[in-house]
Amino acid sequence: MPVTRSVGALAVCVLMSPSAALAAGPTKEACVAANEAAQDLRQAGKLREAREKLLVCVSEACPGPVREDCAQRLNDVNTAMPTLVFEVKDPSGNDVSAARVAMDGQPLVDRVTGSAVSIDPGEHRFAFDDANGRSHAEQTVVVREGDHDRHVRVVLRAASTEPSMGAASVPTEGPQPETPASTNVGSTQRLLGLVLGGAGVAGLAVGGIFGLVSKSTYDHALQTDCRGNTNGCSTQGAQEGQTAHSQAMVSTVGFIAGGVLLAAGAVLYFTAPSGDSVAVAPAIGSDGAGLALRGLW
Numbered sequence: 001m002p003v004t005r006s007v008g009a010l011a012v013c014v015l016m017s018p019s020a021a022l023a024a025g026p027t028k029e030a031c032v033a034a035n036e037a038a039q040d041l042r043q044a045g046k047l048r049e050a051r052e053k054l055l056v057c058v059s060e061a062c063p064g065p066v067r068e069d070c071a072q073r074l075n076d077v078n079t080a081m082p083t084l085v086f087e088v089k090d091p092s093g094n095d096v097s098a099a100r101v102a103m104d105g106q107p108l109v110d111r112v113t114g115s116a117v118s119i120d121p122g123e124h125r126f127a128f129d130d131a132n133g134r135s136h137a138e139q140t141v142v143v144r145e146g147d148h149d150r151h152v153r154v155v156l157r158a159a160s161t162e163p164s165m166g167a168a169s170v171p172t173e174g175p176q177p178e179t180p181a182s183t184n185v186g187s188t189q190r191l192l193g194l195v196l197g198g199a200g201v202a203g204l205a206v207g208g209i210f211g212l213v214s215k216s217t218y219d220h221a222l223q224t225d226c227r228g229n230t231n232g233c234s235t236q237g238a239q240e241g242q243t244a245h246s247q248a249m250v251s252t253v254g255f256i257a258g259g260v261l262l263a264a265g266a267v268l269y270f271t272a273p274s275g276d277s278v279a280v281a282p283a284i285g286s287d288g289a290g291l292a293l294r295g296l297w
Helices: 002-024 028-043 047-057 064-080 180-225 235-271
Strands: 083-089 099-103 106-109 122-130 135-143 150-155 278-285 288-295
Touching (some): 028 047, 028 064, 047 064, 083 122, 122 150
Antiparallel strands (some): 278 288
């Protein structure tokens, strides 16, 4: 009976050993599929998932060529895999180990232990919270391949007092001083008025100059080429008469445009918000036009 029992037990072990060996490692097909998937993931920059696949096909159960190929790829992924070391502190500068870290909205680690954490390369948004969820911090980090043991330092702040981006300030009671924006509006309008006024003065000056030139041209043609009679002008006299007429037209346009620009500049300047001690007003006389500047210095 003891011999029979021993033989039976040995037979059971022999029958079960192929199944146990089969369950101990992946199949050949699984090894090949893991190797191919790891290559696609590596090209996509998903190094953590690629490493998980390579850990499958480096198993002793995989064929030798596949296992060697996966081992070489695993070494390349481990070299390129970035790692971060999180340093979380409270406002007093004390380390906070009981802090949760999320990456891109997904949980990453439940507790900061000071160990390096493997991260896929790229830009990631990290969120940090204490165990009670009352303190919070966020930080965006661009992680690069081969960037090993990079330290990321954050300080937790009370979530209820953390200022929100773009929040408007609450105005205080009582009269408010004039804002720089309103002051700038008045200054800009006055400056534009001065520019238009200056352009108007230039227009009046052009009109005056061309008026004088037109009169001079006409007088020269009348006295020299026409001999005082407009009906007896030579060809040269007729041409000078046309030139004088064109110059007179330019003079007229200059006077009209200058007057309009000067008036517009005066309106803009004097309708701007006051506050300056300098006053500018147009001045037109028999001998020309200009701007009168009055003020206190």
